[in-house]
Amino acid sequence: xxRFYRRVRLHGHGSDRILATKKFGAxxxxxxxxxxxxxxxxxxxxxxxxxxGQSAPNxxxxxxxxxxxxxxxxxxxxxxxxxxxxxxESGKNYFVRQYVxxxxxxxxxxxxxxxxxxAKADIAILDLAKTGNCSATQK
Numbered sequence: 001x002x003r004f005y006r007r008v009r010l011h012g013h014g015s016d017r018i019l020a021t022k023k024f025g026a027x028x029x030x031x032x033x034x035x036x037x038x039x040x041x042x043x044x045x046x047x048x049x050x051x052x053g054q055s056a057p058n059x060x061x062x063x064x065x066x067x068x069x070x071x072x073x074x075x076x077x078x079x080x081x082x083x084x085x086x087x088x089e090s091g092k093n094y095f096v097r098q099y100v101x102x103x104x105x106x107x108x109x110x111x112x113x114x115x116x117x118x119a120k121a122d123i124a125i126l127d128l129a130k131t132g133n134c135s136a137t138q139k
Contacts, residue, residue: 059129095119
């Protein structure tokens, strides 16, 4: 685990872990929480260049990053990397949705911050995705 972020390991079995994460409690001291969701196909998700897992249909990832800093969230849709640089405030949760773009010949994906209430409703029906599983090119 890097100095700037940590994967949160929740105790308990599958459904207990999902319920604990969906309580949307405050992140650990001096950290900010990030919920990333909305993937319709598997794409590696990186924070500050380190792969934290893959987006998945019907899933979300929760991680914590060091607060009071700018961190880069990235995905690679196959065409080009898409980056979102955000300043994260300690003690606050952030909600980032992966979206799909369409083009004349090919599509892609991007990341966007969305309002908390909308995100909570969307995440309520999703499962907690497994972190740390990345494509061979990002390990």
